[in-house]
Amino acid sequence: MAQTLPYQQLTTCYYALTAVVLPVLAFAVNFFLKKGKAAGWISTIAIGATTVFAAIVFKQQWNAPLIHATIPWFTIGGTAVNAGILLNNLSVLLLLLVNVIALPVHIYSMAYMSHDEGFSRYFTYLSFFCFSMLALVVVDNLVLFYAFWELVGFSSYLLIGFWFTRDKAVQANKKAFIMNRIGDVGLLIAIMVLFSQYHTFDLNALFSADGLVANSTLTNGLWINGTSTIPAVWQYLACAGLFLAVAAKSAQFPLHTWLPDAMEGPTSVSALIHAATMVAAGIFLLGRVYPLFSVHELDALAIIGCFTAFMAASIAITQNDLKRILAFSTISQLGFMVMAMGIGAYASSLFHLVTHAFFKCLLFLVAGAVIHEMQHIRDENKLDFDPQNILYMGGLRRKMPITFITAVIAGLALVGLPFTSGYLSKDGILIQAFEWSDTKAGVFKIIPILTLITSWLTAFYVARLVFKVFFGKFRLSEVNPGLKLHVHDGPWKFNVPMIFLAICCLFPVFSLNPFLYEHAWIYKSFLPSNFLERMNPYHTIIPIALNILSLLVIYWAYAVYVLDKKLPLKQNNWLFAFSYYQWYFNEAYQKVFVQPVLAISTGLFAFDRKGIDGLIHFFNRIILWVAKLSAAIDRYVVDGFLHFVVALVRQIGNFARSFQTGRVQYYLLTTVVAIVAWVILKILI
Amino acid sequence: MSAAQILFGLMSFIALASAVYVAASNNLVRSVFMFFVTLFALAGLYVLALADFVAVTQIVIYVGGILVLILFVFMLSGRETLEAMQHQPKRLWKLANLPAFLICALLLIVLFNLFMNTNADALPWIKQAVHNNDVIKAENTMTENIGINLMTRYLLPFEVISILLLMALAGAAHLSRKEAGA
Amino acid sequence: MNLLTLLIFIPLLAGLVIAVMPSSLRGSFKYITLLTAVIQLVLSVLIYLNFKTGATHAGVVHEDQFQFVQKLPWIRLNLGGVGDLQIDYFVGIDGVSVTLLVMSALVMIVAVIASWEIKTNLKGYFILFLILDMAVFGVFSALDFFLFYLFYELMLLPLYFLIGMWGGPRREYASIKFFLYTLFGSVFMLLVMVGLYLSVKDPVTGNHTFNIIQMMNPANYDAGSVFSALSHQTILGMPARMVGFVVLFIAFAIKVPVVPLHTWLPDAHVEAPTPVSILLAGVLLKIGGYGIIRICAGIFPDAAVQSSYWLGLLGVISILYGALNALAQRDLKRLIAYSSVSHMGFVLLGIASFTAEGISGAIMQMVSHGFLSSMLFFLVGVVYTRVHDRDIYNFRGLATLMPSYTLFVVIAFFASLGLPGFSAFVAEAFSLAGAFKSANTNGLLPQWMAACGALGILLGAGYFLWTLQRMFFGTPLLKGGESWKLSLTDINWRERSALIPLAFMALLLGVMPSLVFNKINDSVLLLVDFTRQFIK
């Protein structure tokens, strides 16, 4: 380390560094070992050790002054770019969170992927992802941040397309990467704006409490930072770029469509990457660059977050694919977090990030266990059906009790009922949304209401999912009587991670008071120092109203799906279709972006061939024509002249030779000619 | 128009016409004879130029000498030689003769131009002679005067020419002898 | 013996050796060439290691700061009233060229390895190859314009034959197109060269000179000469210096290539045999960028700065146009050719910014693209030699058949599309950052150019990923059926030995960009300083 740090901090740094490096070592080992079952253990042990280190770092660093250690990386022009780690509450929290989620998923994966041909490849990718993700949360400058940001996307690409012979998977990972690339471009532009304004990439220097960003102002359409002043539009652009990055990674409107498709990857991957960690990176980024956003930009964030949350929830209620429901649920919850950032509920947003990571990961693991059993049924009976379709499931609660219980806990946490972690984090966001809207007018009044509706929608789809999967009768048997059913809970590698995560979904992990989010330790650590705990009616009314109505909604779902009461809504109306087809975003993007770009590219290629090359060929033809002309000139004029000269000389020669014939008469003639010529000359002159 | 002028035109015409015939004819013998006609016509012109002695000499030497000489050659050489000598390309106007014709015509034009532009009768020395009355008149007899001048003023050329004649005679005789040893 | 001179002329020596060897030994030609390339790599690495950094070794406009200099009088002619004709053998390197030398040497080795597939007329092939080799190093180190031009032209000829004799079905069309394009550029370059010669006088000897470094010093220009900055001469109504710059720029832009002077490139690449494609993309395109930095910006900094907006615009157009065109391709090689156009657009954009970041990024991009495009073309060659087809739609699911091959393809593709950790990322990011910063620091380029350039990164992801999806993933399905399946064996040790160093270099430079930046930084700073004085 370049700077001299106190011993304590130095060891913390080394621990953090070790935590980052271990997965990449596992990756390297797996990469070169190629085949073998050892890969799973190598990766798992690595992540286990990393978890230990991360825990130590967390313990030492939580609520401690930040550590920022750098070494010079390279110098370009006058700018020295450093590589280093920045450990503050945010990064150590994420560092621990990622590990705590990744470790169960690793264990779970060893069982889940045990029969797959690409077992070692899977763990190679997984270790690489862990490395990228862990590095992303600790790096201290924007260049490295961008690098790992994109590497996270890349490992996600690899993992989504893990079964690369499946067309859907490959198209999904392409889509995911390109969507993420849009965000990357946004991030890159934002980085460039920041660099051109502040001439540094250092996150700490830029975004710390009294950093460069905090000290620059937006006035009169100018963005002023000490000596450097540029039009404010660049600040907007930077924020827009950052927002694009967030939207891409955290699947916010308008870049959310990749996440449902990403469910083509192995379910354990979805649990780790597309539910808990990578998608949280967007929120993490918002947390890192929070000081940059001005009030209006935060409002925009709130609107988009809220809209995304509502849209995704509305889609989730009609989906039949188990994983897709969860994917839309993830989008919806991420929308909550973004909205929370937008309304200034910074602490709640990050708190929700943490709690969501646990219960959503758990839900995915549950889904994985269920799908695993469904695949088992499919392979055993040699049927052809979609093992992820919830319409085929039902009544699994008796066969898979552990799975069922953990699923219920996670589901309740997702709905946000009391005694779960979700209650603490989500209700906090809702309360603050109402408080925030008090200070606003117009369209912003809708936001908390929309959030409420979204919460109820959440309750509905969660209930629908749980009831469809675990209650009632096993519907596949109704279609195919005489089905062999060997359905049971998974092995310990399934159960232990699920139970662990289920425990993490309960309130004691976060707050000893199950009703007051203000008492959660994570929440408290992220509060600005000037935070005043304001007790107003919202704090009691909203949770009560919300939860009572949620319970009603759940009962309604129970009535519809378990007791087989008629749904008051018909399934074939346009609203249902609108929801079922995910608001037609995919089709719209295909029509509005993909096809035009392809058409443009085809057109440009035609232009290249016909236009530019045509021009070249036209010139070519002209040149050829000129060449032919000049060849003709050459032959008939230049050569002609030459031939003429030659002939002339020859004639003169012959003529002169004719004087030397030895013929006397010619001599005489010549003499006479000469004389006559001379005389004539004499006369004329 | 005086008789002299008529005679001059006649003589000139005969001389030129026969000369043209010489030029045009392919027959050697005929052209030789036409050549003598030319010589006679010229002799007439000499007379008109008041040089009767020269005219007589012309006839005697040319007609009596050269004519005889040429005919002699023919006759001495025999028939074969004559035929060979008479052998001529048949065509009258060969294209190859055109340059010669043109150049001759050009020369003629040049000479005409020259003579017409220089009035020969107005030359200084001729005017001087007329003035000094140094002009031969038709009534004068110049033979005697020629003889005196030949033996006095022009003695040296006369002698030189006689030696030349002798050499020519000897040379001709040498050349004409039958192949002996050569 | 000067290392640089040795580096330049070793290929010539090897070429002579091959020339005198009988054809019965043709099997050994490739080993001789390979040995030459390896020696060159060793030499260039030696040069790289001994290359001194620091402000006193920046080079660029200071003749005495160049390193590994060898300057010998070459042609001296007393021209009477005009003075002496002074042409030197003058080679030397500074930060701008040193990394390109190492890159070229490595790419040469890969090209030689790729030459294993050449089966006909080996003697001619390797002799031409070695001449090309020599010319490339000559161009990168020549500091006398005449010498530079000589090497520059010397490159053209072997390439023409290499494409025209060992190329694909439309090779003649392609080679003539290539030849005419580049000749078009270099003929005009000749005119400007002569103009410069007549304008510049060596302050020591008082003769006119071809010395490039002296051409950079405004004080060396004859008052009243064509290219003198003070005399404000015009050619066809345009300032003479601007005309000179534009003409030189066009010559190099053709090489880069810059849209709309690029159409020779896809044809030449598609028809050229693999090793020649590698050389074309890996080394020769860099000569364009190098020339723009060294010659255009060095000799005509005023005009370069004035027209930087247009340079940047052309760069952005190249980036986007090349990327969009790549998206429309069915032929894998053509796709990669267009991607080269797109990637080299970053070079132009970076240079046009005239910031340290931009120019460093541009040089980095040249080095990086040297490795990556070589790798890409080599990879295309692998499939092509096996089944003689490159149509993307004729292949499917190659990942199952050729896993190692696919691994390298994925590495090459992702490295090319700018995945962090690989060199292209650093290069493109800093080219763009430089372009962006330009608006703030020197006001040459508007920010939207950099923003649009960033879109190229997105499109790059588009065409590469689409290709991966279509060609490599999914269930195997080949146009040629079983026979293709048998021919499509995974890569062998020879191919690996070519690919691994390239992939390794791309990774190394991505992780440790200081390997390049440390060496070039002083020169770049000096160049930026030098040009800054011309910015109004």
Next chain:
Amino acid sequence: MISLTHYLLVGACLFCIGLYVALTKRNAIQILIGIELMLNAGILNLVAFGKFDKAANGGQLFALFAIVLAAATTAVALAIILNVYRRYKTIDPNKVDKLKG
């Protein structure tokens, strides 16, 4: 009165005709005749001018000399022609192209 110019013109005509004959004929004897014609043209001029030299009679006397010389020339020429014919069996001067037989 016959003027001097008339004689000169006739002489010129005669000279030209003689010249033409000398130039074009392929027969040595005819060429000889052509030469004689030219000589005679010259003599005519001498005679014509000789009219204005009553005392010295230069014109007439040189005309006489010329006549005599012409005769001598003819004699020698004829002798040569005969000799040539004997050697070459032709008297075309164009075909006689060897200096030594």
